[in-house]
Amino acid sequence: MQILLLATGEQRKLAVLSDAIPAPLLPIANRPLMSYHIEQLARQGFKNILVSLYWLPGYIEAYFQHGQRWGIELNYILQKNALGNAGAVRWARSLIHDTCLVHPVDMLLDLDVPALLAFHRNCGGAMTLVCTPGPAKGSPVVQLDQAQRVLGLCDSQPDRESVVYTGVLVIEPQVLDLIPQRTKYDFCNDLIPVVLSAGMEVYAYRSTGYFNPLASFEDYQRAQEDVLYVAWNDGAGKIGRSLPNIQKIGGQQAASGIWVGRHTAVHPSARLKPPVMIGENSRVGRNVELGPNVVLGDHVIVDDEASVQRSTVLNNTYIGQLVNIDGRIVNQGMVIDVETQEHLQIVDDFLLGGIYDEIVVSSLRRWFDFWLALFFLVLALPVMVVVSGISLFSTGGVFQRELCARGPLQPANPKRETGRRVFPLLRFRTRRSDGSKPKIGQWLERLELNRLAELWSVVSGELSLVGPKPLSVAEAECLTETWQLAHFDRVPGFTGLWYYQTHARSDLDEVLVVDAYYIAMSNWRKDARLLWNTPRAWLSRVLGHQVKMNIF
Amino acid sequence: MELHDRSRAGVKILALEGSFDTYTAEPIRRWLDEATRSAPAHVVVNLSQVDFMDSTALSTLVQGMKRAREKGGELYLCGLQSPVRLIFELTRLDRVFEIFVSEEDAVQAIKGEATH
16 A cells, blocks of 8 residues: 655635644644654555645655654655645656545544554455544535445534544545546545446545644644643543544653753742643743643743743743733734734733744854955055056946945835835946946956956945845846745845856846856855855856855 | 657657766756757657656756746656655655656647647
């Protein structure tokens, strides 16, 4: 049997959260949702798993990689378009040769897969739907006959008697050919009616294990609590509902029902009521009240005298002094009410906010840029004096300014046409006021000596030493596609990969591709090498050679 | 870097093998220029044997796609290995190219495009 996990995130469950964090990575007791599924499957002996990705695929793949950590092999199928759940399976058709278990990851379900497979083989149907008794909001109700054959699905409100479909199914590969290619297609609304009307049989397998559809934030908070109660031996009896089958939980149990991650400091005066779980590198301040039913993520700060109950706080969140959080899910500045599903973005960083590493990194980088550029400026001063003299005598002026654009879009700024920060890029003047270019000006441009004045823009903070190519306002306006817009994530640079791999005649797309690659792959070591090798690159450019250096 | 070209049902297919970077991009650029000279230029580049790509490789493919579209055609990619796909994702170029699992799928899709 083959297994396909649907991690496409198309359903947009828990939308406000899953827009920023892909649903398969949403933490349940500080572990990504999808890891629960992978562990369950690995435990039952399934070593090869296919994963369909669509929304924020890079994050998911970066976390799970090829599954070595679980002793299994994961392979990914990337979708470019939203295809629905059936469409996603059709998209993977060429990799499916056997009976296939299709399992969405945006829910929690304890499933005995060998028993399900035996049931499917026994019945001999084209599909088997995994169903569960009881009311589960948002799940379709299955109508059955005596022999467990599915007659149809309906969206009516489930009651205690009804059987609901969990989203998991087993399907025979030939059924997949009924799904049109590259079309948005749904199992419940599209494929199952077609299969039934073609006279094929669909069976319902009743799973009696734990099921949480994660259809609402209430479900999400309940899932956190369920996992805590499973791990908390003393507490398992205190909650009157079925609990998932989970083998381990993150962090050290510091006291009964209290888990604390590595490098986390809890002030002695804090009062903790189990169950409480605190992630890694977090800090709980003086006189804080935590719990019951609280999960704090990694890099969370709960400041003095704050209190948190029945809530989940995600990674990198700051909770300010005296703030009271009860029945909420908090992700940085975003607060979600578990009961009403309402959400609110807090703009006051003293109450709630995000903790960002980038602030530290970017100020360090700025410090380097400033001092190094100043150093180069002093070093190049004699040359610059000569060049400015040449500019003054040949063109009648010393500097010329080209308007460039950088940074993110600023919506509330009607005056600026590009909507981005506009800054003048300083260069030595090579043209006369009538636009003509003297011979000596052409020489300055060929030797790129006119660009030395840009060092001043680095000192003043408009440019960085290494970065993507500075774009003029007109060029910046041509950038519309997502991959191109990454260009504005970074401060443009005096030098960069573009300086090595493009030349003055390169078209804009070529520059943008090089910069997109640079932005994706760069780190401070590569930046240092780019800067260090710039004089050599300059020599190659001046001599008209192609720069061939193995930096990236 | 090895280039294997073939043609199937009017679609020109280029299968590459090895690492596709600054040092090896030139013959591929020439091949793409040639393939997109006459309309309609339907091209599939099979990257299943490519284990590394750099920025030059990406820009070669972007240029190829632009030229193919100018000639009323398409340039599709197929069979990306994980490290290569990661580069496409990081640069967000995976949303620019049509990328298929197998060469079969890519050729079918491009033929479907041609009949529209």
